[in-house]
Amino acid sequence: MMLSEHLRENVLRLEAAYSDCADVIFHDMLIGGHTPAMLVYIEGLIRLDELDRHVVEPLRDGPGPNSGLESIRRQTAVASVKTVDSFHRLVDEIADGCPALLVDGYNAALVFGLSDREQRAIEEPTAESVLRGPREGFIETMRTNIALLRRKIRSPKLKVVTLRLGSSSKTPIAVMYVEDIADPSLVREVMNRLERIEITDVLETAYIEEWIEDNRYSPFPQLLSTERPDVASAYLLEGRVVILVDGTPTVLVAPITFFALLQTPEDYYERYVVGTAIRWLRYFFFAISLLGPSLYVAVVTFHQEMIPTTLMLTMARSREQIPFTALMEAVLMETMFEALREAGARLPKQIGSAVSIVGALVIGQAAISAGIVSAPMVMVVAITGIASFMAPRYTIGIPIRLLRFPVMFLAGMMGLLGVILGVIVILNHLLNLRSFGVPYMSPLAPLEKRGLKDVLWRAPRWMLNRRAKG
Amino acid sequence: MKKALTLAPVILLFPLLAAGCWNAREVNDLAIITAAGIDRLEDGRIELSVKIYLTSPIGSESGGRMSDQPNSDKGTSVVLSATGINTADAASRLQKMISRTVFWGQTEVYLFGERMARAGLEEPMEFLMRHYASRERSLMFVSEGTAKDVLLLSPPIDRSVADALIAMAEQQTGLNITMKDLAQMLVGKSGAAVLPIVRISTETDRQAAYPFIEGMAVIKNGRMIGRMNEQATRGVMWLRNEIKRSTVTVTPDDSGGYVSVHLLRNHTRLLPRIEGDRWIMTVRVTGQDDVVENTSDLDLSVPKHIGKVEEELEKFVEARMRLALELAQQEFGADVFRFADAFWRKYPKIWTANADRWDEIFPKVEVRIETDLRIARPGLVGRNFFRREQR
Numbered sequence: 001m002m003l004s005e006h007l008r009e010n011v012l013r014l015e016a017a018y019s020d021c022a023d024v025i026f027h028d029m030l031i032g033g034h035t036p037a038m039l040v041y042i043e044g045l046i047r048l049d050e051l052d053r054h055v056v057e058p059l060r061d062g063p064g065p066n067s068g069l070e071s072i073r074r075q076t077a078v079a080s081v082k083t084v085d086s087f088h089r090l091v092d093e094i095a096d097g098c099p100a101l102l103v104d105g106y107n108a109a110l111v112f113g114l115s116d117r118e119q120r121a122i123e124e125p126t127a128e129s130v131l132r133g134p135r136e137g138f139i140e141t142m143r144t145n146i147a148l149l150r151r152k153i154r155s156p157k158l159k160v161v162t163l164r165l166g167s168s169s170k171t172p173i174a175v176m177y178v179e180d181i182a183d184p185s186l187v188r189e190v191m192n193r194l195e196r197i198e199i200t201d202v203l204e205t206a207y208i209e210e211w212i213e214d215n216r217y218s219p220f221p222q223l224l225s226t227e228r229p230d231v232a233s234a235y236l237l238e239g240r241v242v243i244l245v246d247g248t249p250t251v252l253v254a255p256i257t258f259f260a261l262l263q264t265p266e267d268y269y270e271r272y273v274v275g276t277a278i279r280w281l282r283y284f285f286f287a288i289s290l291l292g293p294s295l296y297v298a299v300v301t302f303h304q305e306m307i308p309t310t311l312m313l314t315m316a317r318s319r320e321q322i323p324f325t326a327l328m329e330a331v332l333m334e335t336m337f338e339a340l341r342e343a344g345a346r347l348p349k350q351i352g353s354a355v356s357i358v359g360a361l362v363i364g365q366a367a368i369s370a371g372i373v374s375a376p377m378v379m380v381v382a383i384t385g386i387a388s389f390m391a392p393r394y395t396i397g398i399p400i401r402l403l404r405f406p407v408m409f410l411a412g413m414m415g416l417l418g419v420i421l422g423v424i425v426i427l428n429h430l431l432n433l434r435s436f437g438v439p440y441m442s443p444l445a446p447l448e449k450r451g452l453k454d455v456l457w458r459a460p461r462w463m464l465n466r467r468a469k470g
Numbered sequence: 471m472k473k474a475l476t477l478a479p480v481i482l483l484f485p486l487l488a489a490g491c492w493n494a495r496e497v498n499d500l501a502i503i504t505a506a507g508i509d510r511l512e513d514g515r516i517e518l519s520v521k522i523y524l525t526s527p528i529g530s531e532s533g534g535r536m537s538d539q540p541n542s543d544k545g546t547s548v549v550l551s552a553t554g555i556n557t558a559d560a561a562s563r564l565q566k567m568i569s570r571t572v573f574w575g576q577t578e579v580y581l582f583g584e585r586m587a588r589a590g591l592e593e594p595m596e597f598l599m600r601h602y603a604s605r606e607r608s609l610m611f612v613s614e615g616t617a618k619d620v621l622l623l624s625p626p627i628d629r630s631v632a633d634a635l636i637a638m639a640e641q642q643t644g645l646n647i648t649m650k651d652l653a654q655m656l657v658g659k660s661g662a663a664v665l666p667i668v669r670i671s672t673e674t675d676r677q678a679a680y681p682f683i684e685g686m687a688v689i690k691n692g693r694m695i696g697r698m699n700e701q702a703t704r705g706v707m708w709l710r711n712e713i714k715r716s717t718v719t720v721t722p723d724d725s726g727g728y729v730s731v732h733l734l735r736n737h738t739r740l741l742p743r744i745e746g747d748r749w750i751m752t753v754r755v756t757g758q759d760d761v762v763e764n765t766s767d768l769d770l771s772v773p774k775h776i777g778k779v780e781e782e783l784e785k786f787v788e789a790r791m792r793l794a795l796e797l798a799q800q801e802f803g804a805d806v807f808r809f810a811d812a813f814w815r816k817y818p819k820i821w822t823a824n825a826d827r828w829d830e831i832f833p834k835v836e837v838r839i840e841t842d843l844r845i846a847r848p849g850l851v852g853r854n855f856f857r858r859e860q861r
Binding site: 300301302304305307309312313315316317319320322325326412413415 | 494495496497498500502504523525573575576578603605632
């Protein structure tokens with residue numbers, strides 16, 4: 001729907017659209033004392049004093065009558081001015097916090113880039129802290145986030161494509177990539193998938209994540225979410241696409257592989273020997289966090305001959321008066337642990353310590369003294385807990401926490417055979433997963449030798465080829 | 471269709487679940503055997519005795535806690551025995567006596583009573599090797615008297631008899647024969663085997679009786695035919711390349727004292743040769759040694775004196791081996807050194823042709839001993855400077 005030449009008509013339409021919106025201000029004025037005009041903006045979203053100084057004041061004694069919209073624009077002292085002739089665009093711009101000027105006699109409106117929003121300072125992201133490396137994190141304002149990335153990649157090849165999603169929220173979304181590094185077909189695919197989304201609101205990147213994933217039923221994340229500009233720009237330079245959503249500090253990276261989810265920025269900020277060692281430690285404990293309790297259950301219920309004799313005798317003694325089977329014990333303790341973690345994560349810090357004290361008592365000392373669980377089981381749960389905290393990204397930790405339980409049941413019913421069955425099923429699923437067409441387990445499967453130097457070890461920087469192939 | 475395909479593996483899992491926990495054994499339901507003894511009664515029946523670890527000692531209130539005091543484990547085993555016409559029969563009768571499932575997977579020590587050993591080890595070994603849970607790495611012993619008597623001991627230092635015997639065997643001062651070794655020897659070319667002998671030290675008023683390893687049993691064609699004393703056993707161990715550590719004290723000529731040497735990194739190689747009718751075995755012993763004590767006049771910082779000690783050592787080791795060879799070749803006629811395997815490996819055809827005659831050939835095998843023992847580290851001082859006349 002286009003704008004009309006009559007100011008009155010346009011204003012009426014806008015007023016109808018914004019009925020019962022007390023925060024929308026309609027400010028009528030006379031440009032140069034002769035041409036009627038209407039300034040429309042939303043209170044609190046604009047820089048009011050700048051609007052006064054650079055728009056309202058110069059236009060008061062503005063250009064002569066019928067000198068054209070262009071001369072009115074030139075009269076103002078604002079660098080960012082857009083001319084909008086569609087009614088819907090106009091509503092979008094006003095909603096974004098840009099004051100709009102409708103002038104009688106012109107079927108277009110001037111939109112001033114004077115939006116201003118309350119925004120959080122740039123802080124270190126708490127979920128992804130590092131010891132060495134940049135401490136800045138994305139914030140809720142997309143514009144600032146784009147600027148943060150632009151500041152890291154100063155090349156004009158860094159492209160930003162914006163679109164809006166959500167029929168009611170009309171959230172701005174930005175897709176960023178580096179031209180000539182990113183595969184054009186990948187960019188096209190991302191855009192295609194984004195445009196196909198039918199959604200009313202986008203309050204977080206997770207809202208669109210579920211829409212554009214290759215396998216929507218998988219417990220594993222197929223996009224990487226990060227709050228760190230350094231991580232996002234590193235992926236951009238590897239030829240991946242970053243998706244930003246206004247209103248959340250989390251951005252999405254696509255495509256992604258399983259091993260990328262197990263990497264931290266610090267792998268690259270530390271010396272490569274250290275980076276490699278820590279990476280392997282992480283792989284090992286990742287396996288423990290999935291299989292720890294299951295292996296214990298399997299060995300204790302089926303394969304007692306696998307335990308060294310001395311340990312076996314001690315364990316036999318500590319398990320003697322436990323009323324539960326090893327499987328029930330494990331499920332009980334793991335559930336308890338997950339409950340404690342969930343309770344602790346949501347509580348304010350002041351109360352959080354109370355939870356940890358009670359937790360330590362309940363699943364630790366008291367449970368053992370009461371003879372409800374055995375001491376080795378508590379140790380296994382504790383080690384598994386620590387192992388699951390080592391997952392560098394929360395999103396990869398969750399599916400593992402979840403899958404631990406079915407594997408535990410398999411172990412309790414079939415011993416190591418069950419554990420292996422569980423692992424095979426999970427591996428099978430992982431091997432079938434794709435993220436924007438890229439096999440999830442690459443470069444291990446399908447094997448790509450060049451990629452292995454950033455998976456099996458963190459090769460020294462001069463050996464690393466930063467660009468992802470294909 | 472696609473959904474059906476994804477569901478297929480899940481459905482296929484169900485039969486496995488139906489199998490359920492049929493072979494699950496909770497630790498609480500196990501009777502863990504730490505050592506087992508097999509004896510032969512006078513009427514020819516087999517008595518199987520097992521040492522079962524008591525997981526719930528009477529009067530303990532520790533609950534699920536791991537024991538706090540390291541010593542509280544002591545004396546928390548019971549010995550149960552059952553008799554049967556063979557080992558398997560005895561084992562099944564034993565199970566009837568016990569409320570829990572007998573668990574063989576942690577049995578680290580098997581003892582054969584001397585009478586059992588003399589009657590033949592094939593029967594119990596067949597049971598043990600066939601059994602799915604017994605460990606091939608368990609240690610095997612022959613006990614003087616009955617095996618049950620050894621099991622009934624609770625040695626003062628170690629947690630159990632089993633621990634004590636394992637520790638002693640692993641020190642390599644005596645033979646260290648696992649179930650796998652024994653089985654291999656019993657079916658090997660030479661048809662002879664050795665097992666360490668466990669003796670019980672007599673009880674004194676100060677301390678409880680304890681078992682220790684002394685000498686070895688010579689087994690031929692599955693039957694114990696005799697025993698060798700401690701010194702001959704060492705000789706056998708030298709020839710079998712099983713000496714890992716030992717301390718030897720020699721008296722070099724005209725030196726007026728002793729030199730004690732700690733033997734490290736010893737290696738014995740068997741080099742067989744057949745010249746016409748003569749079967750020759752060259753035994754080459756090499757080793758590096760540390761001097762640990764020197765009360766002689768020799769100055770060990772002088773290479774000539776070192777050579778003298780080395781010579782003396784070589785003589786000593788050779789004498790040990792000669793003693794063992796004499797006993798094995800002439801008295802027992804049992805090839806406990808596995809010469810047969812060495813000959814067979816080098817001359818498979820000749821050996822196979824003469825396999826039936828091995829019992830005749832073995833006593834006539836010419837053994838040449840070449841020793842090369844070197845003193846690598848004479849220690850921090852040369853002479854014994856505590857001796858007045860040497861200052």
